Amino acid sequence: MDGMKLPKAYEPEQYEHDIYALWEKSGVFTADPHSRKEHFSISMPPPNETGTLSIGHALFLTLQDIMVRHARQKGKDALWLPGTDHAALAVNAIIENQLAEEGTNKHEIGREAFLERTRNFVGDSRETMLGQMRAMGASADWTRLRYTLDNALNRCVNETFVKMYNDGLIYRGHRIVNWDPNLETNVSDDEVIYQEEQGRFYTFKYGPFQIGTARPETKFGDKYVVMHPDDARYAQYKHGDTFEAEWINGPVTATVIKDEAVDPKFGTGVMTITPWHDHTDFEIAERHGLDKEQIIDFHGKLLPVAGEFAGMPIAEARPKIVEKLASKGLLVKTEGNYRHNIALNERGKGMIEPQIRLQWFVDVNKPVIDWKGKRCSLKEVMQSVVRDGDIRIIPGRFEKVYFHWINNLRDWCISRQIWWGHRIPVWYRTDTDGKEETYVGDQPPTDESEGWHEWEQDPDTLDTWFSSALWTWSTLIDPGLAQDYSLSLNDLLEKSPDFQAYHPTSVMETGWDILFFWVARMILATTYVTGQVPFKDVYLHGLVRAEDGKKMSKSRPESIINPLDVIPKYGADALRMALIMGVTPGNDQSWGWDKIEANRHFCNKLWNIARYIEDITGDKTDREGASPTAAADNWILSKLQRAQKKISGDLDNYRFSEAYDTLYHFIWDDLADWYIEASKTEPNRQLLAYLLEAVLLLTHPFAPFLTETIWQTLSWGNDSVLAGRELRDTLGSDSRRAVEFDELQTIIKEVRYIIKALQAYGVTLYYTDAALLSNNAEVVKRLGRLKAVTRVRDGTGLYLTNTRYSCWLDIDSDTAQAYAKELAGKHSAQQSVIDRLEARLANEDYVKNAPGDIVDQTRKQLHEAKELLGGIEQERKRFSGLSGRV
């Protein structure tokens, strides 16, 4: 063992950093759009620059890295384009929190200072996160690192906005939006989450009606009562009737409205509406052309319409309003246990107050896109590409979820009132008479006309998903070309080599939780701008939950696993494999420390296999000259061939867990426990070296650091990196010789079993003339832990019943008697196998309907079972007849 290069224990922390640096230096991660190889590409979902990476990021980095490394091994030119996201709202919420803690706010420090501070924050985050990606072994092409606020990407955002505006797909309008008074911005429908709350439900007298509400504070301006047109209780009231009613701040004139949106079974079947602060009410008002009045201001306080309550925050005003209505005799009843949902902003958890505001929207229903020769709306294109199979979603059940979301999709509100993000490329100016002019363009307008004030850019920014939606192609635009404003967006696409080579990307790998936010919107924007789908396959992984199966959450800091805490102790490879082991697409997994432990052991196992082979082969590294001689040699090669084919096929089909499982058992069971042990009798040194190389390659996508460390330490690669090597076809083997080893395994297993059961150690195995046994006597002796394996003319002792070869263990009859019971059990088990097989073959329908090869297989099984039963019976007879010697 002296002079070995591989030290006794694998300590990942000692190697990982240097190995990563070596890869980067080697340039194997850098893609070449001009390569004649088949291209393969993945856009890395850009993590939000909000601090550090989570275990969920570790999962996606692992999955994508496996795909990319596997693609390289199969001889493809693979691009994995990394990047980060400015995460407008999420980052904005963090900075505003910081400011609040410092006792200030964004208005006090101003827009520029706010942006400067934000840039510093995300800059720090980015450095941390890129370091974490490297620590996971991510083989990304760092020469192409992108950021959603890069100039080139910003240009793509603006160009897309302008194109959509010119096509009439982007419009500005007064619509009801989800307003967050805390962050002072609106958010899209998808960013609203609902939380169940116990509240009170009040019923008030309103003229001749009774109306129910959980929100009395919105009721000041109510002047419409709405009921279902078919509600017989209110048949005497006609649509448009008016009446006088005493209300919070005095008498009002109310109008009767009949609308089918009202559920007659809920409450009294009558409601008043507040169109300014409720989505459903807004729609009713729109249908009937009713007035809308703002009751609550954008900071969550009541407006002058509330009279004496004006200026009060909602929570304070509510009980006082109820009190006042009660004192006027208008409160009919109060129900205490009313369960209803309150709307919150997913970011920052601020209460959402619907408001009508002038905002920018993407029209998803306007049919202005030429798609496959038809005029389609954005919605229709989104449906068509998945329905027609241009895009495949894995697992397939998410296609249903996707369609359901699109069916319910409303126009997408893309403007935000926060400062961090892509500013809306729209400018306004007014003339001295107050006439307004709008300019929409990628670059600010330069003309100045007399009588007009200066152009002012829209203060709002775009929803962060608007820029993310362009990610697969905006990142492939050549940054140099993007500075040339004489080129159109189409020119940029056509002239950018990366776009031409790598788009559509091969696969989008991301979590199911952002199927709507991101995946759907990439499809929307990319098909529209480029005429291509953004990716061919979508692979959706599940969430990594805490050990107790619940979500990891900041409110339970102990539940959060930080990859950087795991890696130094266990190695990135163990973490990677733990994250894919036993995990299926779209299903969540729970974090388990024992999985990580198991995989550290696995890494150690492979390390020791390498050490052993290094020890045996010494400097002999002539792997090219390897060829099989022993039965075991042929057997392990056929196993390797099968494993390689299975793993490769499984990876091609996104079956990561199965690929891993095959690899694990090939290495541990077949290679280490059987082949290496068997080879110790007479090592085939070149073949051992060959096998190590093959196994390092096969394992590399899963455990890149470990395999590269072994490769480099042994310096087998003449300065090449394992990460740059391609898979090769497995060395050929003789299948008949391979099967011989299967038979030897059967014999050895039975020997082990009997020895263990009878506690009879150091016995001799007898066999009659059989080349298989005589050629492999040493192997059987070693693996069966026998004293000797000896050829005899006629054997005595305990006869082996699992093999058709005639073998006996030299065990004295007293000891052997203990095995008689075992033999009886074996006999009945074998008999029931035979019964079952015979019954199956006796079934005419089976023989008639089942495929021929299945039936043949059954016949063969029956034949073999009968042969073995014969051996058992013979042996039992001997047992019953014997008294002294066997």
Added chain:
RNA sequence: GGGCUCUUAGCUCAGUUGGCUAGAGCGCUUCCUUGACGUGGAAGAGGUCAGAGGUUCAAGUCCUCUAGAGCCCACCA
């Protein structure tokens, strides 16, 4: 209200188009210093695949229903 997923060994989970005696990791029992690995090796124990019905020569796998767990979407004043 609509939809999805899960229920398989003590625990955590695989099981691709239906086809040998249903698997893995961890845990458990017994034995073993065998030329790399005790982070190891060998031999085991442990499951009526949630329940009921159906389709089929054949069902953990397909269909229907039931029970339990989780999730998504919509949202009623």
